[in-house]
Amino acid sequence: MPDSPTVGRRERKKAATRQAIADAALELFLEHGFERVSVRDVAERADVSTTTLFAHFPGKEALVFDREEEVEAALIAAVRERPEGQSVIEALRGHALESWVRVVSDPRLRELHALVDRTPALREYAERMWTRHAAALGTVIAEELGREADDLECTALARFVLEIPTLVQGRDDPRAAVETVFDLLVRGWRAEPDSEPAH
Secondary structure (H helix, E strand, O other): OOOHHHHHHHHHHHHHHHHHHHHHHHHHHHHHOOOOOOHHHHHHHHOOOHHHHHHHOOOOHHHOOOOHHHHHHHHHHHHHOOOOOOOHHHHHHHHHHHHHHHHHOOOHHHHHHHHHHOOHHHHHHHHHHHHHHHHHHHHHHHHHHOOOOOOHHHHHHHHHHHHHHHHHOOOOOHHHHHHHHHHHHHHOOOOOOOOOOOO
16 A cells, blocks of 8 residues: 555655745845855755755756746646636636736735846746747647647747736736736737727
């Protein structure tokens, strides 16, 4: 009989350690700036060895984007595991409303974005990460629709969807903003929303 409680405890401990490292890193980076904080500083604040830190994160930049793999996996799952009969775009709308609205409402996000904006290494990392997420999402959308992996419409949709967190950040009502953007994707651009289409 498998020892599932032990496995569960081990995984929880691993996740807790990873979160403690990420939290310590963000605190230090916000306090002192990314360049002035070393990996050793982060390890000391999190009370772990640098070896343990690198077991969880491949590099210093990854400490800022600690949910990178989770974010991509959730995007792919939203498309692949959507209910039967639900369109890809509505599945992504549901994911955005459930996950992204909460994230963009986090008061620390503004500080994090400011940190990334003023740090060239983090901007470059964020751009590479965004490109990887867009490629992965575009590919899975194409797979689900039976199209070629580099289908232009699927690629464009993926990139537009991944811009939504940036577009809705700072809005008074992030949920309504997400709905507005997805309505645009579903219905298309209408220069005069209240007018009848020309015939």
